[in-house]
Amino acid sequence: MSQPIPPPVNPELALAMIDRFLQEELSKTGLSGFVIGLSGGVDSALACALAVHAVGPDRVLAVKMPYRTSAPQSEADADLLIGRFGIRSEWVDISAVVDAHFEGDQGASALRRGNFMARTRMAVLFDRSSMDRALVLGTSNKTELLLGYGTWYGDMASSLNPIGDLYKSQVWQLARHLALPESVVAKPPSADLWPGQTDEGEMGLSYAEADAILYLLVDERCTAQEVAERGHSQAVVAKILTMVQRSQFKRRLPIIAKLSQRTVGIDFRYPRDWGR
Amino acid sequence: MDTLKLALVQMAPALGLLERNLEAHLAWLATPEARSADLVVFPELSLTGYLLQDLVAEVARPIQEERLLAPLLAASRERDIVVGMVEQSPEFLFHNAALYLSGGRIHHVHRKVYLPTYGMFDEGRYFAAGGRFQAVETRLGRLGLLICEDAWHLSSSYLLALQGAHTLLVLSGSPGRGLTGGGPAASVQTWERVGQVLSQFLTVHWAYVNRVGYEDGLAFAGGSYVSDPFGNLLLDGGENVEAIYRADLPLSALRRARTLTPLLRDEKPELVLRHLEEIVRR
Numbered sequence: 001m002s003q004p005i006p007p008p009v010n011p012e013l014a015l016a017m018i019d020r021f022l023q024e025e026l027s028k029t030g031l032s033g034f035v036i037g038l039s040g041g042v043d044s045a046l047a048c049a050l051a052v053h054a055v056g057p058d059r060v061l062a063v064k065m066p067y068r069t070s071a072p073q074s075e076a077d078a079d080l081l082i083g084r085f086g087i088r089s090e091w092v093d094i095s096a097v098v099d100a101h102f103e104g105d106q107g108a109s110a111l112r113r114g115n116f117m118a119r120t121r122m123a124v125l126f127d128r129s130s131m132d133r134a135l136v137l138g139t140s141n142k143t144e145l146l147l148g149y150g151t152w153y154g155d156m157a158s159s160l161n162p163i164g165d166l167y168k169s170q171v172w173q174l175a176r177h178l179a180l181p182e183s184v185v186a187k188p189p190s191a192d193l194w195p196g197q198t199d200e201g202e203m204g205l206s207y208a209e210a211d212a213i214l215y216l217l218v219d220e221r222c223t224a225q226e227v228a229e230r231g232h233s234q235a236v237v238a239k240i241l242t243m244v245q246r247s248q249f250k251r252r253l254p255i256i257a258k259l260s261q262r263t264v265g266i267d268f269r270y271p272r273d274w275g276r
Numbered sequence: 277m278d279t280l281k282l283a284l285v286q287m288a289p290a291l292g293l294l295e296r297n298l299e300a301h302l303a304w305l306a307t308p309e310a311r312s313a314d315l316v317v318f319p320e321l322s323l324t325g326y327l328l329q330d331l332v333a334e335v336a337r338p339i340q341e342e343r344l345l346a347p348l349l350a351a352s353r354e355r356d357i358v359v360g361m362v363e364q365s366p367e368f369l370f371h372n373a374a375l376y377l378s379g380g381r382i383h384h385v386h387r388k389v390y391l392p393t394y395g396m397f398d399e400g401r402y403f404a405a406g407g408r409f410q411a412v413e414t415r416l417g418r419l420g421l422l423i424c425e426d427a428w429h430l431s432s433s434y435l436l437a438l439q440g441a442h443t444l445l446v447l448s449g450s451p452g453r454g455l456t457g458g459g460p461a462a463s464v465q466t467w468e469r470v471g472q473v474l475s476q477f478l479t480v481h482w483a484y485v486n487r488v489g490y491e492d493g494l495a496f497a498g499g500s501y502v503s504d505p506f507g508n509l510l511l512d513g514g515e516n517v518e519a520i521y522r523a524d525l526p527l528s529a530l531r532r533a534r535t536l537t538p539l540l541r542d543e544k545p546e547l548v549l550r551h552l553e554e555i556v557r558r
Contacts, residue, residue, distance in 0.1 A: 024489065025490065273291045
């Protein structure tokens with residue numbers, strides 16, 4: 001039988017590498033733990049499980065941040081995870097902040113509202129991380145990062161991301177390996193920014209197809225033509241390439257107009273772990 | 277000498293912190309494993325860390341006048357030591373260098389020839405390339421030094437073996453990657469395969485020491501090992517753990533391997549030379 005594409009990761013090895021990644025980066029910063037926005041979806045559930053696996057439940061704080069239209073099931077799933085992990089949690093309703101911002105702007109699109117919700121959650125998490133002397137854990141997977149399916153400076157913002165090199169199918173694989181609740185793993189992925197939203201519906205793509213095409217393009221460095229020859233529709237390959245290209249700005253710091261001899265982000269290059 | 281008593285230090289250097297790394301080197305040298313060895317080998321850039329980028333210029337030191345090396349030179353009166361650091365040349369070039377310390381002095385310097393500048397690697401941007409693979413006569417016999425990517429070019433180990441090096445020391449800073457096969461990371465498996473094949477082809481001992489620890493999300497994988505002249509693993513170190521490993525390399529294995537399979541005797545360097553001249557001049 002041929003391997004699925006992308007192939008599953010060696011789960012024990014991935015766990016060992018992510019454990020030490022989280023442990024070492026935490027100790028280098030001298031901070032006390034991690035804070036994570038727990039949505040009830042599989043990505044934040046896995047990121048949270050990995051944090052608990054790496055540093056123990058006492059050093060992980062989950063923040064639930066529902067908006068008034070969020071699906072009740074999302075919060076129920078988040079509560080299930082919090083109970084299972086035995087971690088501390090907080091509940092911050094973002095409805096008042098979001099509604100105040102859009103008061104008198106009833107025509108604001110679902111996309112604008114959704115992005116504002118994601119950025120409000122980001123602001124809550126970074127504020128909470130400052131109170132707790134903690135690092136904000138990212139929950140974007142590799143599929144989302146490559147497709148740009150996320151809010152820039154919203155859910156894409158974090159200090160440290162343990163799952164950003166795992167495709168969605170590998171996120172599901174590890175989530176099942178860690179025996180996360182089936183209600184979390186099996187439900188259709190959704191940003192839950194408006195009722196009935198699903199990732200696959202909004203993108204017009206299935207994760208299975210997006211993962212396979214991205215893996216061939218990015219990890220295996222196949223050309224678009226070679227990907228199509230493996231049985232993928234040329235139109236879908238082209239659509240994915242366009243999504244990756246158009247979202248490149250989301251994977252970069254803001255570019256700076258170069259004027260001097262050495263410029264941040266261009267030729268002033270230091271690792272983040274500088275001196276740690 | 278009929279056995280080379282070797283220690284490999286699979287350590288996690290701190291990025292850009294020379295003094296802290298020096299202290300760590302001295303602590304490793306004080307362990308029973310190091311003290312029972314003739315030769316202690318540290319990984320690539322062991323005194324500086326790997327992902328230096330613009331820090332290269334800040335941690336580079338002229339090696340002849342570097343006080344940082346004094347405690348290591350003192351320790352090399354007891355046993356030979358190989359460390360990695362950024363060497364600043366008199367012309368202010370910065371080399372990714374491996375220093376062979378022995379008898380209280382710098383006995384030999386190897387400057388990394390092949391600087392990987394592709395994928396996650398950007399060494400050609402920051403370092404000047406070395407220009408030689410020079411086997412070095414030591415009190416432990418003739419040895420060869422390679423730094424990581426050097427070993428991926430067939431000619432490097434070939435040249436050292438033809439110069440009579442019986443043991444090749446490979447200092448590495450290799451991040452673990454490729455988790456979709458079974459067993460260890462693909463990069464770890466590949467490194468073992470490379471060393472086992474080359475040690476068998478060249479009938480030499482091959483000692484590989486890789487660092488561990490994280491730098492900006494890169495997980496240096498460890499997996500240090502020693503392969504004998506038959507291509508068998510004498511030592512197979514763990515992944516992702518700080519450790520010091522000891523291995524005894526019997527020189528009698530070289531005699532047996534080269535008697536059974538006298539590949540080195542039958543090499544035809546003059547033929548290679550003729551071909552290379554044709555290729556280069558074409």
